[in-house]
Amino acid sequence: xxxxxxxxxxxxxxxxxxxxxxxxxxxxxxxxxxxxxxxxxxxxxxxxxxxxxxxxxxxxxxxxxxxxxxxxxxxxxxxxxxxxxxxxxxxxxxxxxxxxxxxxxxxxxxxxxxxxxxxxxxxxxxxxxxxxxxxxxxxxxxxxxxxxxxxxxxxxxxxxxxxxxxxxxxxxxxxxxxxxxxxxxxxxxxxxxxxxxxxxxxxxxxxxxxxxxxxxxxxxxxxxxxxxxxxxxxxxxxxxxxxxxxxxxxxxxxxxxxxxxxxxxxxxxxxxxxxxxxxxxxxxxxxxxxxxxxxxxxxxxxxxxxxxxxxxxxxxxxxxxxxxxxxxxxxxxxxxxxxxxxxxxxxxxxxxxxxxxxxxxxx
Amino acid sequence: xxxxxxxxxxxxxxxxxxxxxxxxxxxxxxxxxxxxxxxxxxxxxxxxxxxxxxxxxxxxxxxxxxxxxxxxxxxxxxxxxxxxxxxxxxxxxxxxxxxxxxxxxxxxxxxxxxxxxxxxxxxxxxxxxxxxxxxxxxxxxxxxxxxxxxxxxxxxxxxxxxxxxxxxxxxxxxxxxxxxxxxxxxxxxxxxxxxxxxxxxxxxxxxxxxxxxxxxxxxxxxxxxxxxxxxxxxxxxxxxxxxxxxxxxxxxxxxxxxxxxxxxxxxxxxxxxxxxxxxxxxxxxxxxxxxxxxxxxx
Amino acid sequence: xxxxxxxxxxxxxxxxxxxxxxxxxxxxxxxxxxxxxxxxxxxxxxxxxxxxxxxxxxxxxxxxxxxxxxxxxxxxxxxxxxxxxxxxxxxxxxxxxxxxxxxxxxxxxxxxxxxxxxxxxxxxxxxxxxxxxxxxxxxxxxxxxxxxxxxxxxxxxxxxxxxxxxxxxxxxxxxxxxxxxxxxxxxxxxxxxxxxxxxxxxxxxxxxxxxxxxxxxxxxxxxxxxxxxxxxxxxxxxxxxxxxxxxxxxxxxxxxxxxxxxxxxxxxxxxxxxxxxxxx
Numbered sequence: 001x002x003x004x005x006x007x008x009x010x011x012x013x014x015x016x017x018x019x020x021x022x023x024x025x026x027x028x029x030x031x032x033x034x035x036x037x038x039x040x041x042x043x044x045x046x047x048x049x050x051x052x053x054x055x056x057x058x059x060x061x062x063x064x065x066x067x068x069x070x071x072x073x074x075x076x077x078x079x080x081x082x083x084x085x086x087x088x089x090x091x092x093x094x095x096x097x098x099x100x101x102x103x104x105x106x107x108x109x110x111x112x113x114x115x116x117x118x119x120x121x122x123x124x125x126x127x128x129x130x131x132x133x134x135x136x137x138x139x140x141x142x143x144x145x146x147x148x149x150x151x152x153x154x155x156x157x158x159x160x161x162x163x164x165x166x167x168x169x170x171x172x173x174x175x176x177x178x179x180x181x182x183x184x185x186x187x188x189x190x191x192x193x194x195x196x197x198x199x200x201x202x203x204x205x206x207x208x209x210x211x212x213x214x215x216x217x218x219x220x221x222x223x224x225x226x227x228x229x230x231x232x233x234x235x236x237x238x239x240x241x242x243x244x245x246x247x248x249x250x251x252x253x254x255x256x257x258x259x260x261x262x263x264x265x266x267x268x269x270x271x272x273x274x275x276x277x278x279x280x281x282x283x284x285x286x287x288x289x290x291x292x293x294x295x296x297x298x299x300x301x302x303x304x305x306x307x308x309x310x311x312x313x314x315x316x317x318x319x320x321x322x323x324x325x326x327x328x329x330x331x332x333x334x335x336x337x338x339x340x341x342x343x344x345x346x347x348x349x350x351x352x353x354x355x356x357x358x359x360x361x362x363x
Numbered sequence: 364x365x366x367x368x369x370x371x372x373x374x375x376x377x378x379x380x381x382x383x384x385x386x387x388x389x390x391x392x393x394x395x396x397x398x399x400x401x402x403x404x405x406x407x408x409x410x411x412x413x414x415x416x417x418x419x420x421x422x423x424x425x426x427x428x429x430x431x432x433x434x435x436x437x438x439x440x441x442x443x444x445x446x447x448x449x450x451x452x453x454x455x456x457x458x459x460x461x462x463x464x465x466x467x468x469x470x471x472x473x474x475x476x477x478x479x480x481x482x483x484x485x486x487x488x489x490x491x492x493x494x495x496x497x498x499x500x501x502x503x504x505x506x507x508x509x510x511x512x513x514x515x516x517x518x519x520x521x522x523x524x525x526x527x528x529x530x531x532x533x534x535x536x537x538x539x540x541x542x543x544x545x546x547x548x549x550x551x552x553x554x555x556x557x558x559x560x561x562x563x564x565x566x567x568x569x570x571x572x573x574x575x576x577x578x579x580x581x582x583x584x585x586x587x588x589x590x591x592x593x594x595x596x597x598x599x600x601x602x603x604x605x606x607x608x609x610x611x612x613x614x615x616x617x618x619x620x621x622x623x624x625x626x627x628x629x630x631x632x633x634x635x636x637x638x639x640x641x642x643x644x645x646x647x648x649x650x651x652x653x654x655x656x657x658x659x660x661x
Numbered sequence: 662x663x664x665x666x667x668x669x670x671x672x673x674x675x676x677x678x679x680x681x682x683x684x685x686x687x688x689x690x691x692x693x694x695x696x697x698x699x700x701x702x703x704x705x706x707x708x709x710x711x712x713x714x715x716x717x718x719x720x721x722x723x724x725x726x727x728x729x730x731x732x733x734x735x736x737x738x739x740x741x742x743x744x745x746x747x748x749x750x751x752x753x754x755x756x757x758x759x760x761x762x763x764x765x766x767x768x769x770x771x772x773x774x775x776x777x778x779x780x781x782x783x784x785x786x787x788x789x790x791x792x793x794x795x796x797x798x799x800x801x802x803x804x805x806x807x808x809x810x811x812x813x814x815x816x817x818x819x820x821x822x823x824x825x826x827x828x829x830x831x832x833x834x835x836x837x838x839x840x841x842x843x844x845x846x847x848x849x850x851x852x853x854x855x856x857x858x859x860x861x862x863x864x865x866x867x868x869x870x871x872x873x874x875x876x877x878x879x880x881x882x883x884x885x886x887x888x889x890x891x892x893x894x895x896x897x898x899x900x901x902x903x904x905x906x907x908x909x910x911x912x913x914x915x916x917x918x919x920x921x922x923x924x925x926x927x928x929x930x931x932x933x934x935x936x937x938x939x940x941x
Contacts, residue, residue, distance in 0.1 A: 052561075052565060053564075053565075054561055054564075073564070074561070074564040074565050075564045075565070075566070075567045075568055075569055076567075079565075080565055080566065081561075081562075081565045083558050083561070083562055085556070085558055087556065087558040087559050087561065087562035089559060089562075089563075089577060090581070091580045091581055100563070100566055100568070100576070101566030101567055104566060104567030104568045104572065105567060148562075148566065149565075149566075152566065152567070372842060372843070373750075373754060373757075376746055376749065376750060376754075377746075377750045377754065377757065377759065377763070379743065379746055380743045380744075380746045380747035380750065380763065380767075380813065380817075381747075381759055381762070381763050381766075383743055383809075383810070383813070384747075384763070384766040384767070384810070384813075385766075387782065387785065387806060387807075387809075387810040388766055388769070388770065388810055389766065390785060391778075391781030391782050391784055391785040392781055394781065394784045394785055394788050395777075395780060395781045395784050398784060408787050408791070461673070461676075461677055461680070462677075464669070464670055464673035464674070464677070465673060465674055465677040465678075467670055468670040468671060468673065468674040469674070471670070478922075478926070480674070482918065482919070482922050483678060483681075484681070485918070486914070486915060486918050487681050487682070487685065489863075489867050489914045489917070489918055490685065490907075490910060490911050490914045490915075491870070491871050491888070491891075491907070491910055492871050493871065493873055493888050493891055493892060493895075494688070494891065494903070494906070494907040494910065494911075495684060495685065497688070497891070497895045497899075497903060497907070498684035498685060498687060498688040498907070499684055500895065500898075500899055501684075501687060501688060501691060501699060501700050501899050501904075502683075502684055502687060504700060504899070506698065506700055506701060507700045508687050508691075508700055511700060511701070511702075538680070538681070538684070541677070541680075541681065570667075591772060592771070592772060595772040595773070595774070596772055596773070596774050596775070598774060599774020599775065599776045599777060600774070601775070601776050601873075601874050602873055602874065602892065605896065606895060606896065616774060616776040616874075619776050619780065620776065620877075623780060623878075629784075632780060633780070633784070636776070636777050636780050636781070639774065639776075639777060640777060643774070646772075647769060647772060647773070650768060650771075650772055651764065651765050651768040651769065654764070654768040654771075654818070655761075655764050655768070
């Protein structure tokens, strides 16, 4: 069992009448990258700032490596933050920016120089040491900000929307760089982001937040494949949600009847719910097969007409209107170029999926 | 209105203010420069012409450098120049020491408070400068408010002499020019990113350290602008030293005025003015450079 | 923000504002003092309004005040026109011959000691009178010209910085729709920078209203401005009717500043909002 390095116990933060963070308890393991994922206003930034020391919790406690952080100002915490705007000191060179934090620790000049050179090497900015921030590109500035916080070897590194300001290609590249640097140095990280792709790529574990509360914690796979609530299912990726009622509830399977689907949905594992309860079923677009001929199974299928195709190069997104008017989203990789295998607009198709694919839940 | 306007239209728009300033700002300096080489005489105007026609066809130029030599040799002028520079410098430093914390406090205040404070700083500036200096006479006199209060409280038994001293002039200048120090400082400090100080704290710098290494260097342009806006005009100050200042040691503005009005010696007064201008030309140029940079760089 | 707040900065703010306002307040208080000595409170006969009454009957002061108002108004109107033109040129016209010169000449008056400006302008007027006969003698004309020359520099700075904050895609849109540059200025730019123009007018008015040194040089025997009258009086010492005058002026200015600040802020906010919505 990974050891808990950062513990938040029933942390709440109020600003006047509004509650930004509501009774959050979270354990973060040593050496992992933990992502707080949520839309704007969900409280993730406030939580981050409490870790950094810029806000004090209204109630609850935060411990890092066993040390209670209550009342400790930011400049005395073993925590460092990489700001969303990078907050590089405009009047200092790259070297001076990075060495600033070490100077506050009172290290010897030679030692500071050595460590700065080392970290600049790791982020591949060695040649830019004498440049000023305004002479650097966005990606380079981000690396300076990262180097500046990493050089102090903090127990906890906080990243506030680290990839938000970068363009797409740079973002992908930087994501992997970040991970490799983190693995190399073994720093425990908490990342705050509203971008799911960022969370999924970077995170060892994700905590989904909504309205000041943690809704689900798990690995990216767990969050995506087994969302515990409707909110999480809808928030992560795109999903087809159907309302339905439980018709069979057995330890090893569940059958749900959905008004919008012609056949019942059969799921091959059990769930805990009251009998004949109202529930929701979530099926991911990539888990649905499109065929021209009717599938053999009696459950888990539907039939409709393709009303929209979005060609994205590596895959295509199909919008299919079912008999009752409901529109379902399906994605398929464009595996072949054979013309007879391409679906066309207004084509009549069958949808089918495996019994292990749907996720069902109540509430 | 940009590069698409017709050329002659743009030229006209630019020419009007340029023309005015050339005629009424530049040309006067040239004239003063010329007169500084002339000699005082009883005539209207009271100076000798610089050139005259000799034998109908030759133009003879008469330049008296004596006025400038006079400036260098007479102790009165040298001491006045040095004294003016000293007073202006000390006042500028005092103004900075008072104005910086005020500007800093204003920049950090909540937006609503900020505009109130700004208005409170600007309000005295709109009231007559002359009357506000006059107010200090009432405060600093031997039987003025300050002395009266201190004596009635028993703190002192004889009035402290504050009028006609260096101290009074410092107070007068700081008082009158404080808004000029505060405004550029405030406008600079207000633009500082809040996150920079947070980043400094995050990296281990205590508040004072962060101020010295982050805020202070970044506010340097504001400090320079404010200092120049106080120092340069203070060197040539006339009203404040006349009302509050010493009678045994005059500032150069008073000297110039005396030369002009009392002695009716226009050429010497002109020479004094040109010498003052030369003294100040470096700070003035620095100020102009700073102005053009800040107003274009948005 | 970081939680710890020291007492130093607020204390300095308080001291600074006290420093700024105590002299003004003391001046006001002693304007009601019956004693001629101004600062020696005559509690038997104070407070009194007699100095205010005396002030109103003082023809010299009233005449000078009227003259100052005339000159200041004239100055403000002309300065605003010239200053707006100069600000427009410097903010919008890019590079052109004479730009640095214009920039320098609109920055220098901001710091130039008045004693130098005053002297040089008088020399100019004397030379011009000898050469072309105008301006004949010193009076309102010369005072106004001198005031305009240094006031327009202040107006230029205000307009220039306002235009720097201005989104010029609005002007470009107007031109795209067929408006010629003059129309663009008249119907788009000018209305949107109006608060700055008004501030400039007020500033120019105050600078002229307040000016002693330059007026002393360029005023004539029959044209004495109010500051000149006040200055010659206070050189001789304190005078209670000056306190009364000061109080009146402070009250007028305070009301004016507060009212115009509120009004300008509302105007500015409305314009800014309109501009933002237009550009989004």
